[in-house]
Amino acid sequence: MDFGGGSVNSDKVISGSKIVGTPLYSAVGATSNSQRTLTQLAQEQFTGFAPNSGALLEIIGARTVGQFVTVPNVASDGFTIAAALNESVSRTATELVKINDSKAIPAPSQTELEQVNKIESTKDEMGRIFFDSGLPTPTRLYDLRSPVKSSWVSASASVRNYAPGTIIYLTITSDPIVISEAVVDEFGNAQVTGVFPANVFGNGAHSIRVIGRRLIDGVVADANGEIKISNEAMNEIRKFDMQSNATVRYIGYNVSGGTSIAIRVVRLRSLLPWWILWLIVWTVIIGLIVKQSGRTMQKRDLIIGSGLIILSALPSQYYGWTEIAYSVMYWGEGLTVIGLVLWWRTPKL
Numbered sequence: 001m002d003f004g005g006g007s008v009n010s011d012k013v014i015s016g017s018k019i020v021g022t023p024l025y026s027a028v029g030a031t032s033n034s035q036r037t038l039t040q041l042a043q044e045q046f047t048g049f050a051p052n053s054g055a056l057l058e059i060i061g062a063r064t065v066g067q068f069v070t071v072p073n074v075a076s077d078g079f080t081i082a083a084a085l086n087e088s089v090s091r092t093a094t095e096l097v098k099i100n101d102s103k104a105i106p107a108p109s110q111t112e113l114e115q116v117n118k119i120e121s122t123k124d125e126m127g128r129i130f131f132d133s134g135l136p137t138p139t140r141l142y143d144l145r146s147p148v149k150s151s152w153v154s155a156s157a158s159v160r161n162y163a164p165g166t167i168i169y170l171t172i173t174s175d176p177i178v179i180s181e182a183v184v185d186e187f188g189n190a191q192v193t194g195v196f197p198a199n200v201f202g203n204g205a206h207s208i209r210v211i212g213r214r215l216i217d218g219v220v221a222d223a224n225g226e227i228k229i230s231n232e233a234m235n236e237i238r239k240f241d242m243q244s245n246a247t248v249r250y251i252g253y254n255v256s257g258g259t260s261i262a263i264r265v266v267r268l269r270s271l272l273p274w275w276i277l278w279l280i281v282w283t284v285i286i287g288l289i290v291k292q293s294g295r296t297m298q299k300r301d302l303i304i305g306s307g308l309i310i311l312s313a314l315p316s317q318y319y320g321w322t323e324i325a326y327s328v329m330y331w332g333e334g335l336t337v338i339g340l341v342l343w344w345r346t347p348k349l
Contacts, residue, residue: 002262004033007048035265038234045228046250046262049221055252057216057233058163060132061240061268062171063097064324065089065157066208070201078104078151078198085155085208091322094239097210100191101156108152108195116154117141117194120167120181129169130176133211134245134267138169138176141196150197157210158191159184168212170194172201174326184212205326209241221252227262241324242270272325276316277332283312284339292349302344309339 001008036044049055068084085102093099108116119140130138159168162184170180170192180194192210216236221227227250240246246266254260287305291297316332319325 002046002048002260004035004264007260034263035267037267037269038237041229041237041248041264041266042234044264045226047224047226048254048260048262049225049227049250050253050255051221051223051225053221053225053253054217055219055221055227055250057219057229058249058251059214059216059233059237059240059246060129060212060248061214061237061246062133062135062209062211062244063094063239064207064209064241065092065097065099066102066155067092067205067321067324068208069205070198070203078153081153081198082155085153096161096214096239097157097159099155099157099208101154103154105152105154105195107150107197113195117180118182118192120183125167126169126178126181129167129211129213132245132247132265133240134265135173135176135211138171138178141177141179141194141200144177144200150199152195152197154193154195155179155208156191156193157208159189159210159212161188161214162190163213163215164188166213168192168210171209171211172196173207173209174204175202177201188215205321205329207324219250219252225255227252237266237268240268242268243324244268270323272328273316273319273323274328274331276319276328277335279312279315280309280332280335280339283309284335284342287339287343288346291343291346294348305343306340309336309343312336 066085067088068081082102082104085099089099119142126140127137130136155170157170162168164184164186166184168182168184168190169178170182171178177196177200179196180192182190182192184190214236216233219227219230219233229248237246237248246268248264248266250260250262252260287309291305313332313336316328320327320329320332
C-alpha cells in the first residue's frame with residue numbers, strides 16, 4: 001500500500017480495518033504524505049505495479065446537483081425550494097449526475113418515509129466516504145426530529161458510470177444530512193429519491209449533493225511498473241465539487257502476484273472571488289467622501305446612494321451562488337448592511 005511515502009507491506013501497517021491503531025480512512029486523510037493538489041497529482045508517477053499490467057482507478061467525491069436558500073424568520077416553503085432546485089439543474093447537471101425531478105409534496109407518513117428514504121449502508125461506511133470527500137461526518141434524516149407540519153420536498157437524482165455495487169448518497173449540505181441512499185447497478189447507473197421537510201435546515205444557502213464512487217478502467221502500467229495519471233482521468237476528477245476533496249485509488253497487481261494500492265487525497269480548491277467584495281467597499285468609501293464634501297444631502301441623494309451600494313453587491317451574490325462560494329455571498333450581504341448603515345447614519349464632520 002502506498003499512502004504517498006512509497007510502498008509499504010500491508011501486513012506491517014494493517015490489522016483488520018485499522019492502520020497503526022487508527023481507522024484506515026482516517027489515517028489516510030490525516031497523513032500529509034497522501035495529500036496532493038491537482039498539479040502535483042498530474043506530475044506524479046505511481047510505482048510498485050507489475051510491468052504492463054492493467055489497473056483500476058477509483059475516484060470518491062461529491063457533486064452538487066441543486067441549490068436552494070432558506071431565509072431567516074421566513075417559513076420555508078416546499079414549492080419555493082423545489083422551484084430553486086429545478087432552476088439550478090441547468091447550471092449543475094452533468095452527463096454523470098443530475099436532478100431529474102423536484103416537487104413539493106404533502107407530509108409523508110412514517111411508512112412512506114421508510115419506503116422512499118432508503119438506508120443501504122452502515123454509519124461507518126457512510127462516514128468513510130464522506131471523509132474521503134472532505135466533508136464533515138453526516139447525519140441521517142432519520143436521526144433528526146422532523147417537523148410534522150412542515151412543507152415537504154421530494155427530489156430525485158440519477159448517476160451514470162459510477163462503480164457497480166457501490167452506494168451513492170443524496171445529501172444536503174453545509175452540515176451534511178443524508179436523505180436517501182441507492183445501490184449502483186451492474187451497468188454503473190442508479191437513481192436515488194429522497195424526501196425532506198423544508199424547515200429542517202438552518203438559514204442560508206444549501207447545496208444538494210450526490211456522494212459516491214466512480215470507477216475508471218483501461219489504466220495500464222508501463223514496462224517499469226509505473227502509472228501516470230492521464231489527462232482524461234484528471235478531467236474526471238475535476239467534475240467533482242471545488243472546495244472539497246476527491247480521494248483516488250489505483251488498484252492493480254504487483255510483481256509478487258499480490259495487489260498494490262496507491263491512495264491520494266486530492267484537495268480540490270479554487271480561488272474564491274473575494275475581489276468582488278471590493279466593489280462594495282469602494283462604493284461605500286466613495287459615497288462617504290461625497291457625503292463629507294460639504295454638499296447638502298437630500299433624501300433623494302441618500303436613496304440613490306443606497307441603490308448604488310445595493311447594486312455593487314449584486315456581483316458577490318451572483319458569483320457566490322453560481323460558483324457555490326457561499327462565504328462570499330454572506331460577506332457581501334454583511335458589507336452591504338454595514339455600508340447602508342454608514343451611508344445613512346454617518347454625520348458630516
